[in-house]
Amino acid sequence: MRQTFRDLFGYIARYRVVYLLGIALLVLASLVATFVPIVVGRAIDAFSEGTMTMASVWWFVGAVIGLACVGAGTMIVVRRTMLNASWEIQFDIRRDLFRHFTRLDGHFFDNHRVGDLMARLTADLNAVRMLVGVGVFQGIFTTLVLGFTLYRMATLDLGLTLLTLTIVPFITLSFFVLLRAIHRRYERVQEQFSNVSARAQENFAGIRVVKGFGIEERELEAFKAANDEFIRRNLHLKKVDGPLFPLMELLFGLAISLLLLVGGRQVLGVGGALTIGEFSAFVFLFEGIQWPLIALGWIANMLQRGSTSWGRLRSILDEQPRIRDDQDTDHSLTFVRGEIEFRDVSLTLGGAKVLDRVSFHVPDGESIGITGRTGSGKTLIVNLIGRLIDPDEGEILIDGVPIRRFPVRVLRRYIGLVPQEPFLFSDTIAQNIAYGVPETEDHDALSRRVEAVAELAQLAGDVDGFPLGYDTPLGERGVTLSGGQRQRTAIARAIIRDPSILIFDDALSAVDTQTEAAILRGLRRVQEGRTTLVIAHRLSAFEHCDRVYVLDEGSVSESGSHDQLVALDGWYADMARRQQLEAALEEA
Numbered sequence: 001m002r003q004t005f006r007d008l009f010g011y012i013a014r015y016r017v018v019y020l021l022g023i024a025l026l027v028l029a030s031l032v033a034t035f036v037p038i039v040v041g042r043a044i045d046a047f048s049e050g051t052m053t054m055a056s057v058w059w060f061v062g063a064v065i066g067l068a069c070v071g072a073g074t075m076i077v078v079r080r081t082m083l084n085a086s087w088e089i090q091f092d093i094r095r096d097l098f099r100h101f102t103r104l105d106g107h108f109f110d111n112h113r114v115g116d117l118m119a120r121l122t123a124d125l126n127a128v129r130m131l132v133g134v135g136v137f138q139g140i141f142t143t144l145v146l147g148f149t150l151y152r153m154a155t156l157d158l159g160l161t162l163l164t165l166t167i168v169p170f171i172t173l174s175f176f177v178l179l180r181a182i183h184r185r186y187e188r189v190q191e192q193f194s195n196v197s198a199r200a201q202e203n204f205a206g207i208r209v210v211k212g213f214g215i216e217e218r219e220l221e222a223f224k225a226a227n228d229e230f231i232r233r234n235l236h237l238k239k240v241d242g243p244l245f246p247l248m249e250l251l252f253g254l255a256i257s258l259l260l261l262v263g264g265r266q267v268l269g270v271g272g273a274l275t276i277g278e279f280s281a282f283v284f285l286f287e288g289i290q291w292p293l294i295a296l297g298w299i300a301n302m303l304q305r306g307s308t309s310w311g312r313l314r315s316i317l318d319e320q321p322r323i324r325d326d327q328d329t330d331h332s333l334t335f336v337r338g339e340i341e342f343r344d345v346s347l348t349l350g351g352a353k354v355l356d357r358v359s360f361h362v363p364d365g366e367s368i369g370i371t372g373r374t375g376s377g378k379t380l381i382v383n384l385i386g387r388l389i390d391p392d393e394g395e396i397l398i399d400g401v402p403i404r405r406f407p408v409r410v411l412r413r414y415i416g417l418v419p420q421e422p423f424l425f426s427d428t429i430a431q432n433i434a435y436g437v438p439e440t441e442d443h444d445a446l447s448r449r450v451e452a453v454a455e456l457a458q459l460a461g462d463v464d465g466f467p468l469g470y471d472t473p474l475g476e477r478g479v480t481l482s483g484g485q486r487q488r489t490a491i492a493r494a495i496i497r498d499p500s501i502l503i504f505d506d507a508l509s510a511v512d513t514q515t516e517a518a519i520l521r522g523l524r525r526v527q528e529g530r531t532t533l534v535i536a537h538r539l540s541a542f543e544h545c546d547r548v549y550v551l552d553e554g555s556v557s558e559s560g561s562h563d564q565l566v567a568l569d570g571w572y573a574d575m576a577r578r579q580q581l582e583a584a585l586e587e588a
Helices: 002-013 016-047 056-105 106-108 116-154 158-205 208-215 216-241 242-268 276-317 378-385 407-412 429-435 442-454 460-462 483-495 511-526 562-568 571-587
Strands: 342-347 354-364 366-373 395-400 415-418 501-505 531-535 545-554 555-560
Touching: 002 016, 002 116, 002 276, 016 056, 016 116, 016 276, 056 116, 056 276, 116 158, 116 276, 158 208, 158 216, 158 501, 158 562, 208 483, 208 545, 216 407, 216 571, 242 276, 242 460, 354 378, 354 395, 354 555, 366 378, 366 571, 378 395, 395 555, 407 415, 407 562, 415 483, 429 442, 429 555, 442 483, 442 511, 483 511, 483 571, 545 562, 545 571, 555 571, 562 571
Parallel strands: 366 531, 366 545, 415 501, 501 531
Antiparallel strands: 342 354, 342 395, 545 555
């Protein structure tokens, strides 16, 4: 718990002026709250003694109204300051979490479901906001009201005050026992909420697969089971959460009974001396601390939930990317020419060696192809060049410099990647193509560049057929486009950045051979002066590459130009003959 406040203090400290103003106003509001019972008690004594006049009545009424107005006014200002600050803190934490997400690498997201992360950004973040807002505000106010009220009660009758405090040990014991159980059970509730969110997100994202296989009922039953478990855990939490307030009411009922018994005897003159007004004021003051004492349970519950949720958020902020700049990074490296060299690079994943002593050299400006059987390690080469993963053995050099010395941001800035399964955003075609371009660029110039690269990627003809052209909005993940159109959009997005290294990771698999040939012709101009890696199964993509490497079980088994490999009569030549036969059959 102490660690929770230490972590959150950095966020709260940004609004220290607001919190200090709020605390000052809470002191005033709590003082005012203890004056009203005293005023009313004196009015009752004046009535009982027969000294009350109409002028006195108006004075007492005015005093009560004035005190009520001051108390209400200060509380309004407090809510407008401290509670508003809690929303600002929530925004700060959400912004920091999102920024941290963008810095984490693929390993983190491979091991965390999107639904779980979304649950932490919603339910957990809201619990933290309640902690730093309502929790802090009510905690301070409750403490002040209790302190000032007990002081007023002690000045009226110390014995009665000590008597009423006999309930405090029972309250403390109840809190200690129940809050430990609340913490454990609330943590399990949040875990299950993450499971429910993750299952919902996966079903929404894959709704076409669900409907395509006709398994809506099965997914509904699975979601119902997860939701029922969420309800069960919430009810389990309520078994220890619910008794807090009734327990406080019971303890206060017992205290009121003792107060009436002992205080009544003193008013009647048996064993003490209290006026009716003083006793009434004492009862009003005691009634006034009922809510603060009951609120202790509510605040403690909020504190426990908030600290649990912050622990879940803190665990994300504590995650560090495996691929990041370190003490060996040379920040003077600000440009990449494009020369690539692999020296005996090996990589092990899941206990299996997926790359074994791979070596090759690509001078800047040259074009190479990489092919091989499925699972031979082609995409891993791409991931290594972009430092999405690091090799276990060997060395990768970029422009003759070890790749680890390049700042990650600089390295990836000069790499244009077209993945096999491109991801498009729910935005316009133009915005998707210009995604990697700085927003400061002139709009008209950017529009011309978008159209130029779309022409190179053989996308312009399709876009011209859309009613809104490049301003056509795309559905989620670009669902309104065909597979080939999505890949051509990704190609345009890669080349508009003017990268030094251009990588096509089986990027032409969703287009027909005629479109592929047209795209490759258009890309020849783009490839001039930049290093190009083409990864493909369709060997026609390699006809104009300077060199082609064939991977087999993580090792380079063949290398040479397209014509040399065809003449070699190995795996590459065999695949070339098969694909030529398939093309002939398609034409027939």
